[in-house]
Amino acid sequence: LTEPFLTAKPILEHIEKHHHQAYFVGGCVRDFLLKRPIGDIDITTSATPDQIQKIFPKVIPVGIEHGTVVVRHEHQSYEVTTFRVDGDYIDKRHPDSVTFIDNIDKDLERRDFTINALAMNIKGEILDLFNGRSDLKAKVIRTVGNGESRFSEDALRIIRALRFSSQLGFKIEDSTFDAMIHVKKEIESLAMERITNEFTKLFSGSYVHLGIHYLQKLEIHQYLPVFREHPELMYNLPKSLQPLKSFGEVIALLHILKPEVSILSWMSAWKCSNKIKQEAIQLAGAYAYFKKNGLDPLLAYRLKEEYYDGFIRLLNSLSLYTIQLQQLINIQEQLPIQKSKDLSINGNDLMALFPNIKGGPWLKQMLIMIEKEVIFGRLQNTEYDIKEWIKWNPPEIN
Numbered sequence: 567l568t569e570p571f572l573t574a575k576p577i578l579e580h581i582e583k584h585h586h587q588a589y590f591v592g593g594c595v596r597d598f599l600l601k602r603p604i605g606d607i608d609i610t611t612s613a614t615p616d617q618i619q620k621i622f623p624k625v626i627p628v629g630i631e632h633g634t635v636v637v638r639h640e641h642q643s644y645e646v647t648t649f650r651v652d653g654d655y656i657d658k659r660h661p662d663s664v665t666f667i668d669n670i671d672k673d674l675e676r677r678d679f680t681i682n683a684l685a686m687n688i689k690g691e692i693l694d695l696f697n698g699r700s701d702l703k704a705k706v707i708r709t710v711g712n713g714e715s716r717f718s719e720d721a722l723r724i725i726r727a728l729r730f731s732s733q734l735g736f737k738i739e740d741s742t743f744d745a746m747i748h749v750k751k752e753i754e755s756l757a758m759e760r761i762t763n764e765f766t767k768l769f770s771g772s773y774v775h776l777g778i779h780y781l782q783k784l785e786i787h788q789y790l791p792v793f794r795e796h797p798e799l800m801y802n803l804p805k806s807l808q809p810l811k812s813f814g815e816v817i818a819l820l821h822i823l824k825p826e827v828s829i830l831s832w833m834s835a836w837k838c839s840n841k842i843k844q845e846a847i848q849l850a851g852a853y854a855y856f857k858k859n860g861l862d863p864l865l866a867y868r869l870k871e872e873y874y875d876g877f878i879r880l881l882n883s884l885s886l887y888t889i890q891l892q893q894l895i896n897i898q899e900q901l902p903i904q905k906s907k908d909l910s911i912n913g914n915d916l917m918a919l920f921p922n923i924k925g926g927p928w929l930k931q932m933l934i935m936i937e938k939e940v941i942f943g944r945l946q947n948t949e950y951d952i953k954e955w956i957k958w959n960p961p962e963i964n
């Protein structure tokens with residue numbers, strides 16, 4: 567075993583000491599064999615959630631109804647899930663019931679793809695019941711068992727196949743792809759949040775063009791909001807598209823390609839969080855500003871720093887410009903102020919200067935004008951200079 571499995575090893579040891587079985591499972595084993603960076607470590611066990619809660623001091627019952635608890639160990643979180651089989655997915659959203667079992671074979675069999683159905687024990691031995699390793703070697707995505715029935719059980723797996731091809735650069739095996747085509751209509755009934763989650767990963771994969779290629783070939787636009795009304799969007803994605811790290815970047819891009827669809831429509835149709843919404847609005851706003859004015863101090867000032875690299879990815883994806891993150895950072899570092907609080911004058915000061923005028927929108931407008939002058943270096947950020955400037959530019963009140 568190597569890190570990060572070594573750090574997690576005591577969890578497996580502790581479970582085994584209490585006479586239950588435990589394995590590392592899923593994405594972490596896949597990524598370990600691929601020598602890719604390992605994300606979360608998931609553990610699968612014959613112990614029930616109750617038993618896990620009894621034998622570990624720090625357990626968070628995150629998804630106890632489907633058998634998952636989080637064990638905290640050395641300041642890390644580990645999802646520990648009881649071996650289980652899923653009942654029917656009648657509403658096509660979540661399995662109706664799960665049944666805990668005491669044997670790992672059936673647990674691996676319920677997993678979506680052969681490359682995700684690998685387990686590893688405490689000695690580093692791989693349990694590979696469905697030839698996942700040979701599919702890893704051949705770079706192939708293939709369902710565990712019959713494709714049509716596996717995709718009918720949970721149509722999200724169709725989107726997951728696309729996202730794994732985008733993340734790993736793997737081909738989708740022919741009969742698996744045929745099954746995706748047969749079952750694709752079921753995508754319509756999925757909970758939107760689940761789709762959005764997988765789409766985010768699809769657009770962020772290192773092999774995003776492969777994922778998009780399969781997405782287009784699958785022709786699922788009519789089952790997805792917004793694309794349904796504007797199929798061309800899906801087929802006209804730019805050739806220079808770069809992996810986009812968040813869904814806010816994706817929405818900003820799609821909105822720029824099709825301004826008729828507002829960001830708010832995207833947000834409500836794709837059930838996005840407020841955070842994603844704010845990001846998309848900022849990025850699209852920055853892009854509109856950039857097209858008119860280019861990269862200038864006001865853009866660096868207004869765009870939140872956390873969105874800088876997303877903005878650069880967006881520009882480069884639209885292939886119009888080759889701009890480096892460093893250019894934006896250089897401009898930002900030269901800014902005389904970083905936020906409006908840094909101005910040497912505030913609303914109260916302005917009110918005091920004009921005691922005969924009532925407070926109102928003029929205050930804010932004036933502050934914005936002053937801010938702009940300061941940012942472009944046309945006005946020094948001192949109380950004296952700003953007051954002098956105001957004398958020449960008094961508020962216009964009608």
Ligand code: ATP
Pocket residue numbers: 591592593594605606608676677678679682683720722723
């Ligand atoms: P990532 O590195 O992106 O987290 P992952 O393979 O760990 O990839 P998860 O979505 O975290 O993907 O799921 C963990 C594991 O659970 C998968 O590897 C797979 O074995 C199983 N799994 C997840 N979702 C499904 C599903 N819809 N149907 C069947 N198995 C699934």
Ligand code: MG
Pocket residue numbers: 593605606
């Ligand atoms: Mg995972």
